[in-house]
Amino acid sequence: MGKIVHKENLSENVFKLEIEAPIIARKRKAGHFVLIKIGDQGERIPLTISSANEQKGTISLVVQKVGVTSHKLAALKAGEEVTDVVGPLGQPTEIEHKGTVLCAGGGVGIAPLLPIVEAMKAKGNKVISVIAGRTKELVILENEIRAHSDELVIMTDDGSYGQKGLITAGMEEIIRNHTIDMAVTIGPAVMMKFTSLLTKKYNIPTIASLNTIMVDGTGMCGACRVTVGGMTKFVCVDGPEFHAHEVDYDELLTRLNAYNDAEQSALENFVKETDV
Template sequence: MYPIVKKRILAPGIKLLEVKAPDVARKAQAGQFIILRIDEPGERIPLTIADFNRDEGTVTTIFQEVGYTTQQLGRLEEGDTLLDFVGPLGRPTEIENYGRVVCVGGGVGVAPIYPIARALKEAGNEVISIIGARSRELLILEQEMRSVSDELLVSTDDGSYGHKGFVTDLLVKVLQEKKVDRVWGIGPVVMMKAVSEATRPFKVPTIVSMNPIMVDGTGMCGACRVSVGGETKFGCVDGPEFDGHQVDWDLALRRLRMYRDEEARALAFHQEKRGGCQCR
C-alpha cells in the first residue's frame, strides 16, 4: 500500500497528491510516469510524475478530475492509501546542455513540464518557460516554474492574467526574437499540435509528451499506439516523448475520442450509485 502524505488543491478540479513510494522515487526522472490503482476493483490510470524527492521517498502527481477514477482519486485525503503505484515508466527526457530552450505547458501540462524545466536548468540551459490556462484561477505552479526559469511568460485564454490568448502566441514571439535550440510542449493534444506547427517554420526541434489511451504501461497491450514518422510507436515504452513534427496528430485525436461515450456512461453510472453525491 502507498500512503498519501500530502494533498493540495491547486485550482478548481486540479489536485496534487504526494505519495510515499521510495522505490519509485529512487529511480524517477523527468519525463516519466506512473500507473496507479486506488483499490482492487479500480481502474489503472497513468499519471505523469510532477516531482519526486529521493530523500523523503515521495513522488508527486497532479491531475484534473475529468472521469470517475480521477474524481475518486480527488476524494482521497492525507493518510489514505493507494493499492498500486507502479513506476517509473517510460523513457526519461533527454537532458543535456542544448543552449537556449523553451518549455511550454498548457493547463495540467504545466505539472510534467516543471521537472523537465528544472532538469534542463540544472544542465546549464537558458530556460524560457511559457505556461497558460483558460483563466487565472486554473493556472498552476506559477512560482515553481518561475524558480527554474530564466524567463517566465504567462497567458490566459480570457485575458484574466498575463497575455490574452494562447501559449503559442507567446512562443512565436520568442522564436521571432531569439535563437532557440529546442522546444518542449506538454498539454492537451490540440495544444501540443499547435506548438509543433508553430515551431515547424523555424525548424526548431520540438518534443511533446503524448498521453494516449493506456492499459498495462509495459508495451504488451498495444492500446497506446502512436504514429510517429509513419511508424507505429507505443507511448508507454517508446515514449511518452516524441518528435512533435513527426506525430500523426489527426490519428492521435481520433484515438483519444474512441471511448468517450463509454467513459461518460461509466461516470454517470458511478455517480448514480453514489446517489449523485460529488462531495468531499
C-alpha cells in the first residue's frame, strides 16, 4: 500500500502519481478523496482521486506543488512509498442522467473533474467540458477529458492555448448556445465563486467540489467546515461536493488562509534544506 508505481509531470508544478492502493481502487467512486501523509512527522492532506485502475490495484492523484507536503510528494520517485494512504473518503458524486451537463475545471481542479466527466458520460449524459489555466502548460489532462466529452473548450488567461479569456467566458458562450441541465465546477475557490455566480444567473443547478484544510478527514476535527445554505457543513463527511450556489465562498477563501504564515515559513525552510 502506498508504493508509487508511476510518476509523470503534467506541468512544471503539477504532477501525477499512480500509487498502489488496491482496496481503495476497488471501492472508490467519482468524487471520493484520500488522505495521505509522508513520513512519521508528516501532515495529513486530502487529495481527490483522479482515476483508478482496479486490475492493477492503483489510484492516481494529481498534485500541485504548493506547500511542504506536496513538495515532499514531488520529491518521491517511482518505487518509493507514500507512508500513509487512507480512503476513499467523502460522499461520492451523485451521477444521474440529467441531459446535458457542463463540466468546468480550472488548473489542478481538472484532475478531480475527470472522474466526474467520465461517470457523467457513462450515464448517458451529453457532456460539454471547459478546462482552463492561466497559461498553456497549466491546462492538464486535455486528452483524458476530451475522450469522455462530447465537446471540449479550452480557455487560457493569456491566450497561449485554446481561446483567450477566463473560464467563465467559455462557459457563458456554451450556456447561450445550449440548454444546460446541470453544471459541475472544480478549481481554485475564487474560480468556483465566479463560475457559481455565472450558473446562478442562468438558473443552472450546479455542483462544486471544495478543497479545504483537513486534519483527520473522518469527521472529527472540524477544520474543513464551511457555510452552505447558512448551515455549517463538514467537507470531509458531508462533502466534498455541495450545491455551488449555496456555498459561502468568501468564508471558504478566508479559512484557506488559516495557517498561511506557518505554511509559508515551513515551505521556505524546506526549500532551503533540500537545496543545500
